[in-house]
Every structure is written in structure tokens, then in C-alpha cells.
Amino acid sequence: MNVKKRRRLAFAVALLVAASGGTWLVLNALGPNVLYFYSPSEIQKEHVRPGVDFRIGGLVARGSVIHGKGAAVTFKVTDGKATVPVNFDGVLPDLFRQGQGIVAIGKLNDSGTFIASQVLAKHDARYMPPEVEAALKKTGRWRAYADPNGMIKAKAGL
Amino acid sequence: MTGELGQLALTLSMALALVQSISGLVGARPNAVRARAMASGAALGFFVFIALAFGCLTYAAVTNDFSLLNIAQNSAVNKPLLYKITGVWGDHEGSMLLWLLVLGIFTAAMTVLQRGGERLTSAALGVQGLLALAFAVFTLFTSNPFLRLDPPPFQGNGLNPLLQDPGLALHPPMLYIGYVGLSATFSYAAAALITKLADAAWARAARPFMLAAWIALTLGITLGSWWAYYELGWGGFWFWDPVENAALMPWLLATALLHSALATERTGAFKTWTLLLAIGGFSLSLIGTFLVRSGILSSVHSFATDPERGSYILMMLVLAIGGALALFAWRAPQMEGGAEFEAASRDTTLLINNVFLVAATATVFIGTLYPLALQAYNGAKISVGPPYYAITFAPIFVAMMALLPFGPRLGWRRGNLREAVRTLLPAMAMAGVAFVVVLVMVAPRSVAAAGAFALAVWVMCSSVLDLVKARPIRALPLARWASVLAHFGLGVTLIGITGTTVWRVSALEVLGPGQSMKVGGYTLTLKRVERVRGDNFVAERAIVDVSRGGSHIATMGPEQRNFPLQRVATSDTAIRTTGLSDLYLALGDPRSGGRWTLRAYENPLAPWIWFGGGFMALGGLASLATRLRRRATVAMTEAQGVPAE
Structure with missing residues (x-):
């Protein structure tokens, strides 16, 4: 060779x-x-098991945000058809508001509460995470409108 | 008026790109002297008119001409002047114009430098002209920045406040210089295949563009990471976000290309491989652009999405990559085999470097595209996060860095491994010391961190050895400085990443005025929260007293800013750095009773992450300087048919 x-x-x-x-x-x-994404109504439909990490997305239900001790907070995430309670002890993003689209990472506990390890929301009030947008479109709670400047804005009908 | 002038200039530059592409390709034939002159003229003309168009848009932005849709959507009267200018590339249309401007600058540089001979340059200008044409058509027909709005509004929508930041103002131009610089390299590689002049000349001709692209990508990624660190308020520096990966992949391949082209130039090894890398580097830039611009991925970077744009970029991508690969498949087999080298030689180490870098690129590529592929396949929405990269990307880099110090110590073609090991003994000793010191002295104890420190010290010390050995230091050639600085920087960055990841301390508490919290060795006392006004925002600023061991050392003011025009809130973090460690404060949301949430991090060694990026860029600059200085000598040796040493 x-x-x-x-x-x-x-x-x-x-x-x-x-x-x-x-x-x-x-x-x-x-x-x-790999983290899967489920909307609240998909969680019920797909029978997501407790203890498995995944991402949940939807709107923060109005009147559901309750601050506990220290940084602990509980709120509900909804896509218009189903609602899932979320517990979180950590850093909420700047634009965490009622009615705002959010994505959270975490897992379900045995009683069906989502224990979030991370909550994400984008910094723009007009912005909607694409998964949340798709989930809302599926449940028919999504409509788009044009504002006077001719820009298309989106608004969730909740 | 400026709108129409800009539109005209953009249209003319599109026409000139067409002329440049045809005459450039015709000029690749041996005797087509006039076509070559025409290609050069068209290339310079393209630059002049695209600069004019860019100037028009900038002028419109500075003078608040809201009759342009683009300005109305992204600017506002009360926006600071700096951000009016940088806002020009803050949206999709304007950034396409910036892309064309950078392309014009690079094309003009290719014309003026005329490196690698007339035929090669002409063919490269032809390919570059095709790219310019494709992007000009795209800009003009799907993303025209000069569209009018009737009637014009009195106030614009303003720029995304997250982008109103000096660090980010420079980030897009840097990345574009990187992407487009790789297009010049791509054009030279295609030209080498077209003209069958695929010897070392093209690699030498493309080298300054490769280096400029790599330096710019390095700085662009460093700036972007730094921005994410202080602006997003989570204290992280890298999120493995698909958009970050879109910039990282071309950087990894460009790094591989720089090393492989070195061997091609010096010994003629890896000829075809270097051509393939040049094609791959720019292809990944295009794929990155497609991912970011088509709206498939969502992030700060996705502008108003439009399926038409996505399909156009996809078409361009298929044509450019497919065309180049077809050309490669057709011409590459006709090329002579590379030069020979022994197992223990610098050529071998460069080969290993390339295998690792390409494998690293592949892991990032799969991690980025797998979710998209799966969603297209069965509709499942998944995301691939940091844990994936920790077990794929990290081991590859560890192995590469462990072998790195041997490369510069082995000779071309034939090296002396025993001698290399002997000269590296001090560096090995230092690495061992670093391992023990970190393991024993630093709490919490972490074997992984100690190993990472040893690795970083191993790479850094082996680089420094060169400086210590050279007496006087001035005698060290600039080309060696390049590798010393770049490799040293890699070690510095690894130390920064390790320190921040392993020893970060964080605390989150709800504080009322006068209450305190602890993070690391610091005690933080919230004095009060006051309202302050900026040009286009209103902010709540927390006045926080920082003390250590009972003595006051600083007052910090993290802010929560509200931009009423865009209904956006951002946190303006307060960071106090000692160079060895950052104290990082971010103000959270208000709670009842005048209390506020305050997040605090102590990030040990965080600044080193970006210092390292700076060192790497300096190394690139040193290499670029040798290239520009050596031009005359290279021309001489080329004429004699001797490879430059």
C-alpha cells in the first residue's frame, strides 16, 4: 500500500x-x-401523563393570577375550550399579563396542575407565540383585524 | 422626492447586476478582455447606485418622512437620532437594502483588488452579480423599502424597543458583513470551478474576504449574545434559539474553511474539500436567512411574515446551492489529487479540526431543523433545547480543544510529534495545576468545571508559550499572532461559559422599601422606586444599595421601561462588573403595598465570554493584516510558481 x-x-x-x-x-x-407542545384542550385529548416535561401554551385567564408567598404565583392557562391551572415559583417575564399569550415549560402533577419551571412571554403586546395562535385558531377564538395604519394586528377573542 | 430617487437607484443597480453577471461570466473566457472591463465597471456602478438608494432611505428616516410606509412603520418623531439611523435596518425591507449595500461593498473590493488574476476575478464577479441580481429582484418586488403611504400619518409606529440599543445597532451589519463576505468566498470557489483554475490561487484570492466574514460573524455573534445577556433580563447569554443557531452554523463552517484553506494554500492539500466548504458556508448563510425571514421561526428577528418572501428565498436557496453543488460534482473530479502528508503533520491536525467543526455544525443543523421536519411530517410541535446541545455539541468541542495545541507545533506535511509533546509539557503541567486548584479551592466542587478549566488553561497556555519563546516578542510573525490570539480567545470564552454556568448564584424576592435580600456575598437593599422619563419611554427605576461585608460599595438602578407607543415593556438591567464577576440586577413586576420583585444574579466570570470573542476577532484582524501586507510578495512568488511561505 x-x-x-x-x-x-x-x-x-x-x-x-x-x-x-x-x-x-x-x-x-x-x-x-425533545419537548412537545400541547394546548390545554390537547392535554385532555392526548391524555398527557404526569411527570413528563412538555410545553404548554395559551392565554393567561382573566382574574386567575394569584400571588403567593415570595415569588410564587398561580394562574390558569386557557385556549377557550379547556383551562389548566399552573403553579410557578420563579421569574415571570416582563410582559406577563392577564389575557396575554404565554408559553410555559414544565410538567403535570398527579392532580392535573401544571408545575412550570419556566414561563416565557414575548416583550411585544401585539406578539402571540405561533403555537398559541394555532391553538386559538383551532378553537375558533382567533380573529385578525386591521388598524387605521393599515397594519394587520391580531387579537384573541376572549 | 427621496423615495422616487431611491426607487430609481435601486432599479438601476438591479440592471447593473444583470450586466455584471453576464459580462463577468463571459469574461471568464481567456480573451474576453472587453467583457472583463465591462464587468468591473458594472460592479462599481452597482455599488454607487445601491449606496445612493441606501442614502435616500437613511435621509428619509432622519427627516421623519412618514409618507414612506417603511419609515411610518418603524420610526417615530421622538425616537433618538441614533436609532433613526440604525432603525433603517431594523425591519425587513431596510435590512434587505443593507444586505445589498454590503454586497456592493464586497463586490467593489473584489473589483478593485483584482486578486487571483483577471479571469478568476471576472468569473467571481459574474457569480457575485447573479447573487446581487437575485437579492435586488427580491428587494424590489417583494420587500420594497420605498413604498409610499397615502395619506401619510403624523406619527410613525416606532422601532421595537428591544432593538433600541447601541449593542444591537451594530449587530445586524456585522452579521451581514459575515454572510455576504461568505458570498464572496462562494463566488471565488464557483469561479475556480468555472475557469478550472482550481489551484491554490482562488483560496489565496478569497482569503481576505473569508477573514473579513469570519471576523464580522465572530463580532456579530458576540454582540448578539452580550445583548441577550443584558437586555432580556434573564442573565443567560446563549439560548440555543434557532435564530442564534442560524448565525452559529455559518461561523462554524467558516472557521473550518479558514483552517482548511490554509492547508490548500500552503501545501495544496484538501483542494476539493476547501471548495466544498466555501460552498457550504454561504449555503448555511442562505438557509439561516431563509429560516429567519420566512416566518417559520419566531423571535425578535422575524419581521412581518409573508409566504411569498419565504418561497422566493427558498427558490433562491435551491438554485444557488443546487447550482453550486452541480458545478462542483461536474468539475471537481477533473481536479488533481491533493498533496501528500504524513500522519504526524499540521495537515492531519487541520483535517481533524475540520472533521470536528463539520460534525459540530451537523449537530446544530439537526437540532435546528429536526423540529421543523417533524412538524411537517406529523404535525407534532416540539422544541430542542439546551440539554440536547450539552450532550452533542459540547463533547465535540471538548475533543477538538484537547487536540488543538498540537496543530501549530507540527510542521507542514511532516511533523515531529515527540518534539511537539515536549514543548507542550509546561502547558500540560499548568492544565493539571488548574484542575487541582479549581477542584480543591472553589465551592461548590465540580469535576466538570475543573475539567473545563484545565482544558481552557491547556489551550491558553499553549498559545502563550509561543509569546514566551519568541525573543524579542516583536520577532513573532503576525501570522503566528493570529493563531495565538484566536486560540487564546477560545480558552477565555470557555472559562467564561464554565464560570457562569456552574457557579452562578441567583435570588428572587419581593422587596418593600428598606428591605434587603442576599445574593452571593452581596446584600441588596431596596431604597425606593422612582419614576424617570426618557425620550420615548417612561421607566420605574429601583434604587438599590449594594453592600458587602457591612460596607457600602455601590448604588445600582435597574429599570422597568414602558414604551407607550408600542405598548411594550422591557427591563433595563443594572450590571456591576469587576471583570471577574458580574452582579446583575433586574427589576420585576410591582406587587401590592409598593413592593417590587427584584431578581439578582452573581455571574462569576461572565464578561470573559465576550472578552474571548474579542480576542478571536483580534486574531482574525492580525491574519487579515498579514494578508494585506504580504500582497506584493505573494504576487512575486505566484509569478515564479512557488507557493508562498
Whole structure:
């Protein structure tokens, strides 16, 4: 075997090792580290089990926000058809308001309350997370309107 | 008037791009001297007219010309002047014009420098002209920034307040210089394939553009991460958001390209591979642009979404990537094989570097696109978060950094591994010391952190060894400075990331005036919350006394800002840094009885993350400087047919 062939072979082996190692890492990592998204009505429909991490999205139901001790807070997330209670002890985003679209990451406990580890809301009052928008469209609670400047704005009909 | 002038200039530049692409490609033939002259002229003309169009839009923004839809939607009378100017690229239409302007600047530089010979330059200008044409058509027909609004409103909608920030004002131009700089590299690679001049000349000609692109991407990503840190108020610096990944992927491939092109230039190794990387780097820039602009992903970066734009960019993407790969598949097999090298040589280490960097790119690519693919496949909405990257991306970088110090110590083609190990012994010793010191001295104890520190010290010390060995320091060639600084910066960034991730302390409490909380070694006392007014916002500012060990050391003022025009609230964090550690305060929401939530973080070593980015960019600048200084020598050695050393 001359130098050139040996080099080619070494290169091919290195590439194969790297590619299979990479694939192994990726497949291992993707399985347990993927978060699914469910709207409140999908949670009931899909029978999401307690203890599994996922993302929930919807609007913060009016009159449902109750501040507890310290930073603890409870509120309800709704998509117009179903409502899920959420417990959270941590940093609420700047624009966390009643009626605002939010996405939270966490899991259900045995009594069906969502224990959030993170609550996300975007900083723009006009902004709606796309998953929440889709969920609201599904339940027929979404309508868009145009404001005088000709810009299309969206508003949830809740 | 400015609107019409801008529209005219943009239309003319589109026509000139067409001329440039045709004459440039014709000029790639050996005797087409006149076509080459025409391509050069058209390229300069494109630059002049696109600069004029950009000037018109800037003028309209500064003079509050709300008869332009674009200005009305993104500007306002009481917006500070700086943000009127930077707001020009704060929306989709204006940012496309900025993209074209940067493209024009790079094309003009290609014309003026004329590197790699006339035929190669002409073909590169032709390919670049095709790209310019595609983007000009896109801007003019789907994203025209000069559309009129009738009747004009008295006040505009204003710019997204999150974007009203000096750090972010520079972030888009930097990323665009990066993306478009890679387009110049792409054009040279395509030109090399078209003209069959695929020796080292094209890599040498494209090098300054590659470097400029890499420096700009490095700075752009650093700025973006820094902005996310102080503006979003969560104390994090990187979220593995798909939009962040869209900038990271081209950076990773551009890094691989810089290293592989080095070998191509010096020894003629990896010829076809370097061409493929050049095509891949720009392709990932286009894919990133598509992901961000089509509205498939949502973030601060997604502008008003429009399916027409998405499908146009997708078409452009398919044509550019498909065309380039087809050209590659057709011409690359005709090229001569690369030069030979031994197992223990710098060439081998560069090969390993490339395998790791490409694998890292692939993991980010899969993590970013898998959710989109799955949603298209079965409608499931999923997201891939930091844990995925912690077990895929991180190990690849760890392995790469462990091997990194050997590279610069081995010779081209044939190196002496034993000698390299011997010179690296001090660095190994230092890394061992760092491991033990961090493990024993720093609480909470963390083996992972100690390992990361050892790795960072290993890379940094091996870089510094070069400086210590060179006597006097001035004798060290600029090209070595480039690798020393860039690799040192990588170590610095790793230390910053490790420190912040492992030893961050956070606290969140609801405080009334006069009440205190503790974070790390600090005691924070809320004095009062007062209302302050800015140009276009009203803010609640908390006055917080910071003391340590009973003695007062600072007063900090985190704010909660409200922009009435856009109905947006942002938190303006207060950060006090010692260079070794950040004390980071963000004001949360008001509670009953005049109480406020206050979040505090102590982020050890956080500033090092961005210092490291700065070092890396400096390394890139040093390399760019050697290129511009060595122009004359390179031209000489090229004429003699000797590879430049």
C-alpha cells in the first residue's frame, strides 16, 4: 500500500468513525431531550401523563393570577375550550399579563396542575407565540383585524 | 422626492447586476478582455447606485418622512437620532437594502483588488452579480423599502424597543458583513470551478474576504449574545434559539474553511474539500436567512411574515446551492489529487479540526431543523433545547480543544510529534495545576468545571508559550499572532461559559422599601422606586444599595421601561462588573403595598465570554493584516510558481 492509498484509507476511517460517533450522539440526545407542545384542550385529548416535561401554551385567564408567598404565583392557562391551572415559583417575564399569550415549560402533577419551571412571554403586546395562535385558531377564538395604519394586528377573542 | 430617487437607484443597480453577471461570466473566457472591463465597471456602478438608494432611505428616516410606509412603520418623531439611523435596518425591507449595500461593498473590493488574476476575478464577479441580481429582484418586488403611504400619518409606529440599543445597532451589519463576505468566498470557489483554475490561487484570492466574514460573524455573534445577556433580563447569554443557531452554523463552517484553506494554500492539500466548504458556508448563510425571514421561526428577528418572501428565498436557496453543488460534482473530479502528508503533520491536525467543526455544525443543523421536519411530517410541535446541545455539541468541542495545541507545533506535511509533546509539557503541567486548584479551592466542587478549566488553561497556555519563546516578542510573525490570539480567545470564552454556568448564584424576592435580600456575598437593599422619563419611554427605576461585608460599595438602578407607543415593556438591567464577576440586577413586576420583585444574579466570570470573542476577532484582524501586507510578495512568488511561505 503506498502513502497515498494509506492516507485515503485513514481519512475514510476517520470520517466513518466521526460520522457514526456523531450519529450516535445525536440519536441519543434527541430522544429524551425533545419537548412537545400541547394546548390545554390537547392535554385532555392526548391524555398527557404526569411527570413528563412538555410545553404548554395559551392565554393567561382573566382574574386567575394569584400571588403567593415570595415569588410564587398561580394562574390558569386557557385556549377557550379547556383551562389548566399552573403553579410557578420563579421569574415571570416582563410582559406577563392577564389575557396575554404565554408559553410555559414544565410538567403535570398527579392532580392535573401544571408545575412550570419556566414561563416565557414575548416583550411585544401585539406578539402571540405561533403555537398559541394555532391553538386559538383551532378553537375558533382567533380573529385578525386591521388598524387605521393599515397594519394587520391580531387579537384573541376572549 | 427621496423615495422616487431611491426607487430609481435601486432599479438601476438591479440592471447593473444583470450586466455584471453576464459580462463577468463571459469574461471568464481567456480573451474576453472587453467583457472583463465591462464587468468591473458594472460592479462599481452597482455599488454607487445601491449606496445612493441606501442614502435616500437613511435621509428619509432622519427627516421623519412618514409618507414612506417603511419609515411610518418603524420610526417615530421622538425616537433618538441614533436609532433613526440604525432603525433603517431594523425591519425587513431596510435590512434587505443593507444586505445589498454590503454586497456592493464586497463586490467593489473584489473589483478593485483584482486578486487571483483577471479571469478568476471576472468569473467571481459574474457569480457575485447573479447573487446581487437575485437579492435586488427580491428587494424590489417583494420587500420594497420605498413604498409610499397615502395619506401619510403624523406619527410613525416606532422601532421595537428591544432593538433600541447601541449593542444591537451594530449587530445586524456585522452579521451581514459575515454572510455576504461568505458570498464572496462562494463566488471565488464557483469561479475556480468555472475557469478550472482550481489551484491554490482562488483560496489565496478569497482569503481576505473569508477573514473579513469570519471576523464580522465572530463580532456579530458576540454582540448578539452580550445583548441577550443584558437586555432580556434573564442573565443567560446563549439560548440555543434557532435564530442564534442560524448565525452559529455559518461561523462554524467558516472557521473550518479558514483552517482548511490554509492547508490548500500552503501545501495544496484538501483542494476539493476547501471548495466544498466555501460552498457550504454561504449555503448555511442562505438557509439561516431563509429560516429567519420566512416566518417559520419566531423571535425578535422575524419581521412581518409573508409566504411569498419565504418561497422566493427558498427558490433562491435551491438554485444557488443546487447550482453550486452541480458545478462542483461536474468539475471537481477533473481536479488533481491533493498533496501528500504524513500522519504526524499540521495537515492531519487541520483535517481533524475540520472533521470536528463539520460534525459540530451537523449537530446544530439537526437540532435546528429536526423540529421543523417533524412538524411537517406529523404535525407534532416540539422544541430542542439546551440539554440536547450539552450532550452533542459540547463533547465535540471538548475533543477538538484537547487536540488543538498540537496543530501549530507540527510542521507542514511532516511533523515531529515527540518534539511537539515536549514543548507542550509546561502547558500540560499548568492544565493539571488548574484542575487541582479549581477542584480543591472553589465551592461548590465540580469535576466538570475543573475539567473545563484545565482544558481552557491547556489551550491558553499553549498559545502563550509561543509569546514566551519568541525573543524579542516583536520577532513573532503576525501570522503566528493570529493563531495565538484566536486560540487564546477560545480558552477565555470557555472559562467564561464554565464560570457562569456552574457557579452562578441567583435570588428572587419581593422587596418593600428598606428591605434587603442576599445574593452571593452581596446584600441588596431596596431604597425606593422612582419614576424617570426618557425620550420615548417612561421607566420605574429601583434604587438599590449594594453592600458587602457591612460596607457600602455601590448604588445600582435597574429599570422597568414602558414604551407607550408600542405598548411594550422591557427591563433595563443594572450590571456591576469587576471583570471577574458580574452582579446583575433586574427589576420585576410591582406587587401590592409598593413592593417590587427584584431578581439578582452573581455571574462569576461572565464578561470573559465576550472578552474571548474579542480576542478571536483580534486574531482574525492580525491574519487579515498579514494578508494585506504580504500582497506584493505573494504576487512575486505566484509569478515564479512557488507557493508562498
